[in-house]
Amino acid sequence: MLTTGCSQVNYNQHTTQLVNMSENDVCCDKQKLISYIKLKEIEYSMPSGLLQSIIFIESSYLPFTLNIDAKPYRFKNKYDAIRVAKQAARRRKQIDIGVCQINYNVHGRNFKSIEQMINPFDNIDYAAKLLSNLASVKRSWKLAIQHYHGSNNKVNNIRYMNKVLKYRNTIIQIN
Numbered sequence: 001m002l003t004t005g006c007s008q009v010n011y012n013q014h015t016t017q018l019v020n021m022s023e024n025d026v027c028c029d030k031q032k033l034i035s036y037i038k039l040k041e042i043e044y045s046m047p048s049g050l051l052q053s054i055i056f057i058e059s060s061y062l063p064f065t066l067n068i069d070a071k072p073y074r075f076k077n078k079y080d081a082i083r084v085a086k087q088a089a090r091r092r093k094q095i096d097i098g099v100c101q102i103n104y105n106v107h108g109r110n111f112k113s114i115e116q117m118i119n120p121f122d123n124i125d126y127a128a129k130l131l132s133n134l135a136s137v138k139r140s141w142k143l144a145i146q147h148y149h150g151s152n153n154k155v156n157n158i159r160y161m162n163k164v165l166k167y168r169n170t171i172i173q174i175n
Contacts, residue, residue, distance in 0.1 A: 030061050033099070033120065040128035047141055049171040051128055053164045054148060058101040063120040067096035078118055085114045100127035103150060 037052045044051075059065040064075040068088045075081040081097075085104070088095045095104040098118045110126065111117040117126075127148075134144035145164050146157035 033061055033063070036121070037124060040124055044128045044132040046128070046132065046135075047168070049168045050141065050145075050164070051124075051131065052171060053168040054127070054131070054145065055099055055124070056167055057160070057163050058096075059099045061099065063099040063123070064118065065099065065101065067101055068093050070094070078115075081118055082114055085118065089114065098123035100124060102126055102130075106150070 034052060037055060038048075040046075041048060041051050055061060062074050064078050064081040066073040066075070066081055066085055066088070068084075073081075073084060075084070085095055085097055089104060089108075096102065097104050097108075097114065099120050100123045102117060102123060104114070104117065107126065107130070108114070108117065111122065116122050131144055131148055134147050135141050138144050138147060142161055142165075145161040146154075149157050149160040151157050151160070
């Protein structure tokens with residue numbers, strides 16, 4: 001059973017520091033990115049390490065990551081990622097965008113642009129809200145993880161959930 005854990009990040013203490021961070025700060029510093037993720041876990045009352053684990057499984061914390069028709073692409077900068085994502089969108093490909101691998105075809109209409117979607121802050125904010133909403137609707141964090149994966153294949157969804165939970169257990173043991 002997943003329960004909401006106590007994170008080591010103090011929400012009020014770190015909010016001011018993170019508000020002034022630029023997109024480049026997050027992209028270049030994995031620890032700052034993880035701190036921001038932990039803030040979102042607290043904000044949405046998630047089990048500690050859950051969103052962090054999903055992001056690790058989805059992109060290894062690399063913000064300029066795309067998955068186009070089940071093929072992963074990693075970019076050194078957002079400009080190349082945006083260019084390729086726009087090309088894929090014009091060709092009506094299946095695209096997962098950013099550090100949280102948000103599906104463009106399903107969720108793209110909830111963003112102003114691909115540029116906003118690939119921004120690590122906006123990407124994480126959206127993923128946190130999505131996961132929280134799924135947990136509320138499904139009344140289970142485990143089912144929320146499975147549905148976050150977005151597959152129609154129940155076996156794949158369970159396999160994905162198990163990967164996320166295994167990594168989460170590693171995080172909890174380290175902390």
